[in-house]
Structure formats: structure tokens, C-alpha cells
Amino acid sequence: MTCSNLRKHPRSLNVGPNKMVNALNDEPDLRQVLRDAGLRVTPQRASIITILSETDDHPNVEELYEKVRALDDTISVATVYRTMSVLENVGLVRKLVLDDAPARYEMMPPTNHDHLVDLESGELVEIPGTDIADVMNRVASELGYEIVSHHTVIRARKR
Numbered sequence: 001m002t003c004s005n006l007r008k009h010p011r012s013l014n015v016g017p018n019k020m021v022n023a024l025n026d027e028p029d030l031r032q033v034l035r036d037a038g039l040r041v042t043p044q045r046a047s048i049i050t051i052l053s054e055t056d057d058h059p060n061v062e063e064l065y066e067k068v069r070a071l072d073d074t075i076s077v078a079t080v081y082r083t084m085s086v087l088e089n090v091g092l093v094r095k096l097v098l099d100d101a102p103a104r105y106e107m108m109p110p111t112n113h114d115h116l117v118d119l120e121s122g123e124l125v126e127i128p129g130t131d132i133a134d135v136m137n138r139v140a141s142e143l144g145y146e147i148v149s150h151h152t153v154i155r156a157r158k159r
């Protein structure tokens with residue numbers, strides 16, 4: 001009771017000449033996000049997660065690589081591939097597997113949403129997942145299941 005109201009000292013960040021650290025000053029929580037997921041904080045992971053959390057356009061690995069390079073020009077495409085797989089495995093990012101296209105990524109969404117792919121433009125549109133989840137829950141429930149996770153990609157063409 002005596003200590004519970006004491007505020008923790010803000011963690012002092014190691015500010016170096018490197019741009020990556022400066023970018024992380026804006027989002028110090030991201031390092032904690034990595035630690036909370038049981039991952040060691042490496043500069044590569046920190047840069048990638050910084051970029052991904054700032055974007056809402058569902059980049060693929062090549063696009064991520066181009067952006068991350070601006071923060072850290074020592075990073076390689078192979079590292080981005082490996083890192084995305086690590087981040088996906090611990091549930092920090094969601095991998096969107098699309099037909100005939102490289103997988104795209106987003107931070108694990110705090111709100112439930114699904115995606116619609118415009119087949120002509122390739123644009124990925126976020127759609128609310130609630131109604132879709134209701135239907136899926138009903139179907140699964142009738143079969144005696146409860147849904148653990150789901151993600152729907154609707155392939156569509158403008159009318």
C-alpha cells in the first residue's frame with residue numbers, strides 16, 4: 001500500500017548518434033512490447049517494429065525493408081524476413097497471406113478487423129470483423145466448436 005502509488009522513474013534511454021535510437025524516443029513502449037513478448041531488443045527488431053507501428057498500409061517485406069533502411073542502413077532483406085517470422089511467432093504481428101502476392105504485415109490489431117482485397121488495384125481495405133465473426137461463431141458453434149482465432153480475406157471487384 002505504501003509503494004503502490006509511487007511512480008516509477010522513467011527509464012532513461014540511451015541516446016546515441018544513431019537515428020534509430022532517436023526514432024525510438026518517440027515510442028519507448030515498443031522496446032517494452034518486444035520484452036513483454038519474451039524477445040531480446042535488437043536494433044533491427046526495434047527499427048522494424050517502429051516502422052510497422054507507424055504505418056497502416058500493410059507493407060510486404062520489400063516495402064518494409066525500404067523504409068527500415070532509412071533508420072538502419074546495415075539491415076538486410078534476409079534480416080527483415082527472419083524478423084517478421086519471429087514477430088509473427090510471438091503474436092506481435094499478423095501476416096496476411098494473399099493469392100499470387102507477397103505476404104503483407106500489420107501489427108497485431110487491437111480491434112478485430114478483416115480485410116478486403118480489391119482484385120484490380122491490389123488495394124487492401126480494412127473492414128470491421130464483428131459481423132463476420134458473429135456468422136463464423138454461429139457456424140462453428142453449431143459444429144460444437146469455439147473459434148480461437150480467425151482472419152478473413154475477401155477478394156472483391158468494384159461493381
Ligand SMILES: [Zn+2]
Pocket residue numbers: 058106109113114115126
Ligand atoms: Zn489490417
